[in-house]
Amino acid sequence: MNNLTASDANPSVPHHESEFKQKCRAAWKKSKAFFHGNPPGIIGGFLITMILLGALFAPVLTTHNPDKRVARPHVAPNAEHIMGTTRSGRDVYSQVLHGARKTLSVALFAGIIATVIAVAVGVTSGYFGGKIDEWMNFITNVFLVFPQLPLLIVLAAFLGQVGSALIAVLLGITSWPWGARVIRSQTMAIRSKEFIISAEVMGESKLRIILVEILPNLISIVFGGFLGTVIYAMGAEAGLGILGLGDATEVSWGSMLYWAQTSSSLYTGAWWEMIVPASALALTGGALALLNMSIDQVSNPKLKTGPHLKLWKKLNKEADKRRGLV
């Protein structure tokens, strides 16, 4: 019913437009509003899109097999190997694109695991409170206070060289407490709002209240936490990789760093073997952070700067004028 009146009132939207198209239009409008006057968001979004496309179309974009010796060792960047070759004669450009797939999927997978645990723990402990909250909060704090990365390094050292799937799982189950803490406090703030109380009075089930009433209000915080975990997981994977604790036979940014380190490429002047994967990690981490920063502005509009602030000041002045204050 609502959709019909909206399109009636607006002649520019054709009457026969399908619901899908309308939804697309709404999504486009929303994303335009998100990126408008938000340079960090635009830059971050652009970089991430490029990196994801590069990883997705790696087989098409690359010129050589990343696992095969295709040239002499440590060939400097040239027309055929635009980013040079490694100590073992593999093409760095092909490796960095294929490595993106492994590294990003490990980071995303770890992020998803951590976010699911964080939401489950955070919402449960924030909504139910009492003894449950006490216990869950204790466990969260213990996990928070432990140095995660050294713990992971020791675990990996005892397990021997671990595959990327296991690394993702280990990262996921150790990096949820930061998200859980933020989600818990936000849930506690929402819990006493009127719409939750009225839902309780109406006799809605606890599960429905959590899923339908609380979770939609946490989306930006949950997504921000997810991006933060992805950044952390990517760095941890690179760290484990350079220590030789990852699976060095897989092509990932971490294993590329490992091989560059063991062949002491920086000392022998073959900087490309080390600097290329390092820059890839740096760009991805930075771009994700810019995106995360923009999402923060959605959940807390007070953080907005620049054009938004100027607009607000202008409107404020206008309002003062109409009130006859100026």
Add this chain to the structure above:
Amino acid sequence: MSFLLRRLSFYFTAFLLAISFNFLLPRMMPGDPVDALFAAAQGKIDPAAMDAIREMYGFVDGNIFQQYIAYMQSVFTLDLGPSVLMFPVQVTDVLAMALPWTMFLALGSLIVALILGVGIGTYASYRREGLFGQVVPPVLAFISNFPYVVTALLLFYFFGLKLELLPLAYTYNPDVDPGLSLEFIGSVLKHAILPMGSMILVGIATWVFNMRNAMINVLGEDYVTMAQAKGLSSFRVMYRYAGRNAILPVATAIAMAIGFSFAGSIMTEIVFNYQGLGNILLKGIMARDYPLIQAILLILVSAVLTANFIADLLYVWLDPRISK
């Protein structure tokens, strides 16, 4: 006082959990733990040392519960056994040499990043619509989210190898005698610039953003407007009125940052060949020196827990209300 007591008992419980984790680790390895533990050292280690390590790990006769008690005893008496890698040196002696450097790097960079970050964050939020407020935070967010290893590698390459400005290894020049001389302190500082600098770069954004978020809430308060209306200088309003009140929520984030800082120190030391725990950890991993690796984890956990307790003391000093 009860607040600090509660915190102390929390840290003690956490420490017990860490010990239990350490106790279970070798028992989780596939195959017979004792064999796996010494597989790497086979032939290189004499039976007496093996027995000593075995005993330290609690692989004594008896059920797992008795073994656990035996392990606890060796941990609390600081008897962590000899190192496989550097036999017959005791693990505790190896770590005692390295720990101060890691603490220096981790806590030093944390404190510098905290001071710089709080200063920048305060200014950036006060001048939100200006160029500084719009440009500096996103740029810092971008740079600070490079992984620890990557920042270290980039600085190592550009400032150490390319420009040859700063030393690339060790904690101080081996030609200088350690002592309280100016030359020694200068050498230590010079060797610390790159590793510490890279850790500060990674750590600083946390404080800028925490401070900015806290400041933005405080800047809306009436007493800030009042201070501005009185005609106080903006420096005074920024730091003495708004900043002082915004710093409290920022202080709670210190606890979380300590663990991160130690982890970052481990990674940075490996890149810069800095003679701290991270470097020894790398050697231990390569030699499969499990007693050494476990001792490093234990000592890191204790250092982080202690630093957290100190942060709690600081918090009580900043806000006496919470100790009641």
